[in-house]
Amino acid sequence: MPYEWTTSKSLELRPHRSLPRKGFAVVILLFFTLVSIPLTAMVGTKTLWGLLPFAMAALAALWWGLQRSYRDGDIHEELLLRHDEVLLTRTNPDGSGQIWRCNPYWVRVSNHETGGPVPNYITLNGNGREVEIGAFLSEDERKALFEELKHKLAQIG
Template sequence: MTPGNDFDEAAEPKLFTALLTPHRSLSRTGFLALMLFVGGVSFIAGIVFLMMGAWPVFGFFGLDVLAIWWAFRVSYRRAGDTEEITVTPTELRVRRVSHRGQVVEWVLNPLWVQLDHVTHEEFGIEQPFLVSRGRRVSIARFLGPDEKASFVKAFRAALQAAKRGPTYNPLT
């Protein structure tokens, strides 16, 4: 083979690429303001109970603030999760990276993949997943129902383009 005829995988066109990350509606400043508000309300309520002679209740109000802080800490840590989905004419790649750095990757043939989803009457698409050779891979878990519907529409179009095959223009 001559160098001009070498097959270059990097030259394969990407029909669809999505990098999905969890949405966090509360910023760090908002979190600080919320924790100050919850802490202040809990402290004032705890002082009221302390004045009434129910001193053990004061500690339980502190535990509530600690539980809320811990839940937000876990939520912010999980914000580092990502899911990258790429479709080319010959390959469908789903790559998940957890907040701990663990990588799970599936490489599928787009000709053998079907896109299926669970739909709820009231809420719309709940869970899209890929089906290939009897295996199911859940995708787009981070998205809301409207975003999932848009994602499914675009992804289905990319899968159909991959199944049609590449189109070559001899003029370019």
């Protein structure tokens, strides 16, 4: 699951990875092999030099697209629930970070079923701010997370 409670008071969230790094290598190798098969019939002809740039451009585009997907998915959120503070830390794909703190007594978790960037958009309200949590999760995961957060925050508050 893309999110897990590491302790009863600590939650870690990461986007789901459907293609691991080994799978990335397999996809690139398979694509290269499948593109090379018809090109081998063209060896020794001028047609090969006409097709080769397009085949290599397609391979480069696939490589770039998968690498970009990995970079964009380098998001990490961590929620710590303490008796005196709720702390949400987000690390963005570019390495920058954002921190939100609030007294647990004032924290309110909201589920915006519509009107958010995604269905069942979860936000934490408190300390004069509203912050999102787990927007990269699937809709079912956000629904489950909302219920778990309500329960955990009720235990603290």
